[in-house]
Amino acid sequence: MKPRSLMFTLYGEYIQNYGGEIWIGSLIRMMSHFGISESSIRGAVLRMVQQDLLTARKIGNRSYYQLTSQGKRRIKDGVTRVYSLFNKKWDGYWRIFTYSIPETKRELRNQIRKELAWTGFGLISHSTWASPNPVEKQVMEMVKNYQLEDYTILFRANSIVSHDDMAIIHKGWDLQEISRKYDEFIRRYEEKFEELKERAWNQSLTDEEAFVERTILVHEYRKFLFLDPGFPVDLLPENWSGFKARKLFFHVHQLLSVSAIRCFETIFEPAPDCQYVPERDKAINPFIGMV
Structure with a gap:
């Protein structure tokens, strides 16, 4: 995982539901679970500040970071697309x-x-x-x-004279390649889902492992935001692989969520003057309220 990409996942999946600001020490602890060094994390944070994606403030000798308005826009767009449902119809435009x-x-x-x-x-x-x-x-x-x-x-x-709608789709997107990527995701996570269910059932799955697995799951699924344009359902093939992948994503996510949030809460440390009400239910189930 690249540090910047992982930070977007952590902010969108967890931190934004807990006031949106985090001590750099907590961020380093979280990201260490994924084999990322402290120097790499600090370098990525500095670059994101320079790119106006993060803003920092000091309290004593500690630094706390939150997203800028530009960073929040990126997170909001990504979270909405990850957790919204495939139920929209095309408006014809x-x-x-x-x-x-x-x-x-x-x-x-x-x-x-x-x-x-x-x-x-x-x-x-x-x-x-x-x-x-x-x-x-x-x-x-x-x-x-x-x-x-x-x-x-x-x-x-609402019309293009030179081409029909499907011709425009084939010009702009490779649906076969996108479907192939979804099939790879399905093969990987169908097997993992069965393994995780078994471990959750016999209580051998730790909170730390659930946190790592949920974060990797979301991190991997987020990659489809760069591949899949999220077409309305009436522009997609009938047996579109994205439908099955999304259903599988939901089941694995919800299996891990409660344990993953417990682990996050043991690591997360906000600023001492931060007044917030944790949106724990939303953190556990981001699908709530999405359409």
């Missing part, structure tokens, strides 16, 4: 995003591409991206954040 970023801002191009892929867009031609999802708000927040108003255009259209 394509969102088409085009950009022409000048050479003076060329360093932004790769970042914009990553942001668009994360949001579920597919590249259908040079500098032209499409999505069937209602992502107008997220896109306009991105444009505002990077001050790209003069270089971008976002369209919404």
Whole structure:
């Protein structure tokens, strides 16, 4: 696991439900369970502060970190997509995003591409991206954040004259490859689910192991956010592997959740002046309230 990616998982899965701020010592203890060194963690934290994803404050000789508004936006988008259900119907509109970023801002191009892929867009031609999802708000927040108003255009259209809908999908996404990745996830976690159920039943699964397994599960499933655009159900194949993978993800997640949260609570240490009410039920079952 890369330190930055793991930190996003920890903040989205646990820390945001406990006030959103954590002592660096607690973060180091958590991440040590995944073989990441203290120096790597501190380096990643520093880079995330420099990238305006984390903000720090000192109390005595201790440093506490919480997400910035930009970091919170990334976490919110990711958590919503991970835990929402496959039950939305297509509204019939394509969102088409085009950009022409000048050479003076060329360093932004790769970042914009990553942001668009994360949001579920597919590249259908040079500098032209499409999505069937209602992502107008997220896109306009991105444009505002990077001050790209003069270089971008976002369209919404209910028909494309030159191609039918499936042709656009095949231009922008490789559904066969995405399905293959889901099948790999299913093969891995079907076997692991049976093993974890047996260990939970005979009470040999420790809280620490549950914390590690749940975190790895979410970390692995989060990778699909960069692959799967989260199409409405009526644009997906009937036997889409993502449906089965999601159901399996839910069952493994819930099997581990209570024990994993117990372990997290023994490690987590907020700032002494932090006043918060832990959202423990939400931490145990993030699927609550998702649609």
